[in-house]
Amino acid sequence: MLERITQIREEALKALEEAVDQETIESIRVKFLGKKGELTALLRSMGELPAEERPKVGQMVNSLRVKLEETMTQKSDQLASVGLALQLSREQVDVTLPGRRPKLGTYHPLSIVLRDIQEIFLGMGYEVAEGPEIESDYYNFEALNIPKEHPARDMWDTLYTADGNLSRTHTSPVQIRVMERLAPQVPIKIIAPGRVYRRDALDASHSPVFNQVEGLVVDRGVTFADLKGTLTLFAHKVFGEDREVRFRPSFFPFTEPSAEVDVSCIVCNGEGCRLCSQTGWLEVLGAGSVHPKVLLISGYDPEEFSGFAFGMGLERIALLKYGIDDIRYFYENNWSFLKQFKAQ
């Protein structure tokens, strides 16, 4: 009998020691202390013992029951607090962790360059003008001194609509529209940014749709020196004060005299490299004094008024400014490319 008590004691305490959850403790309780439990069975068999041994054995069984109950309560409490700690650590919120930043968009490089260009000219007292992208032959060609059958039309191969209009090949028609509207008021000082169209296939340096920025000044006594001063200032602001600026004779039907404006190469500084095709110069825009015929047709007497005009490709300025070698990057909406550009 005493042996059996010792055996149950060891067995029960060992099981409790190894228990890892409340369910196990409960099953140990049932196994030893339940109605059909081993300790209970032992108490019931007390009657078989000689009378003199009963008090001693009864006391031992009782103290074992108390011991097991205490141990179960302790173990149960211990498991509960460990469980709580585990749960707390699992559900812990680290309030010092940095938040997740939402991905912010950036300005498109063409928008950045256009804003810079506008800023420069607005600072010199220019206003921004706009015109339609579908133009008549008159505004796109004739009023700009490019009559029908004029060979210069070959410079601007374009796309026609069924009703005889065309997608404008340059922003120059805006010059005519502004002069017609304001004639004979002066001064006119406008820039006209906008989309233009050419019948070109898309490749590294051509796009059938691109952007130009046109400029026009009309007043009394405007000279070619005003043009040179204005565009030199502009080139320095866009490409840096240390750039050399060069005016080269050229031809446009709507300006006389006409010039191409170059800056010294931003890569090689005039030494000659791949970007500037070994010339040391980069062509940035075309310009000239407004042709007397263009003034006349738009309502300004060339004997009294004069002016200058210029036009540049926005993509070209951006390519040169950022050293990009393929115009297609501007149209692909590739986030890896676009995110490199930050407005100042």
Ligand SMILES: [Zn+2]
């Ligand atoms: Zn170069």
